[in-house]
Amino acid sequence: MKIFLLPLVTLILLVLQSVLTEVIPSSFLDGMLYIPHWPLVISIIVMIFYDREHSYVGLMNGLAFAFLTDLTFTSILGVYLLGYGVSLYVIHLLKRVLHKNFLVSIVFVLLGVAIADLIIFGVYFLIGQVMIGFQDYLTIRLVPSLIVNVIGLLILYPLTKPMLTKWKYELEK
């Protein structure tokens, strides 16, 4: 049961972000690109509060849903896979160094989303999918995306953290 819960929640987040993108009119957003990376956010939370030293549940979950995002929302496979993969691995390395609390998880989400989105921008820029400059990218896309993903974290954190720490405790016992 627990095995299916995490993919199900991530799938619902993935679907929710696409439905919300359709329903919220973009005239309301004033030319800014708010890109939700909520599957990445929940994978980071799992990685911090559930994964042990050598388990990769969060990483695998993130990679699977990165591929699903590539498949369903874009016509180029592999870009989200690379972005989410690198960003989750960096966080896997960093989480040994830092304590596991709320502030650190905000820092990790900011860092992870920034790495993933920069890689996604870089690859799309290389293959000619986007033509905007780096300065424009920072103001139009990166900053709004960081905001919307931290909002995602603020909603997901209180819902998932107690359950994850409980499961980890049961696992270690």
Added chain:
Amino acid sequence: MPSFLRKRKLIVFLLSIIIIVSLIGYSLRSDGSSSVPAQFAHDTVGLFQSVLHRPIGAIADFSGSISDIREVYEQNQVLKQELQDYKSLAYEVNELEKENEELRAMADVDTTLSDYETLNATVIARSSERWFQQVTINKGSQHGVQENMAVQTAKGMVGKVINASQLTSTVQLLSGFGAEHQVSAIVDQNENIFGMIEGYDSENDQLIFRDLSDDSELEEGQTVVTSGLGGVFPRGILIGEISSIELDQYGLTSIAHVEPAADLNDINQVKVVDRELQNVEPTEEEDEES
């Protein structure tokens, strides 16, 4: 032991780089036709999307209608006036249609490029990667949607189907059109001007129409429609209105900036356009209608 671990990590790293590069290369070259697992993924996500779209869309509609109430009276006045014009127009159209049918029967022409049937669909989701201007609609190949069909709203063309799975399909909007999705277009009421819609200028939110005819008679304010040539689009779907004209970088052909007729950012109901001419054999539905 550490050196072995490091070696294993290096191999995993190199393998994943190779896999990702080949994936990107594959999808850049592929023609867009989707395999069975890809269709399954699309349909599974699409199922959840249509389930979630209903309550969320209802909430958004409700808040939207509250803000609409204020403008209702003024709109009503304008609409009443337009309705009177509409009645005479509808009568005229009826007469013309009847005449057209009779003339076609006399000339023995069955189907032309302008004949098409439409299929109504609802937009249930939009790609959260905003650089890909793609939306998902709730009709798929089970309902008769095929790849490369044109998609329009009541106001004008919005895009084309790039991926049709069983129950849902993906529509590429005009605002994401690049060199790989060109549309053959003409200027309405002037057969001499033809050209291609060959891209989208995201800074001004306008389409780029390259005029390929010799004598350039482009004027601002002309309407651009699909030509029906070179593809599966029917003739005469409204694309937009020319807002400015300039020469291209070599000074040989002129380029017009076209304001899209449809609002590409707020799309709810769409019609998938099925051109009749490509059907070699008449289908059963058509027989029943006639």
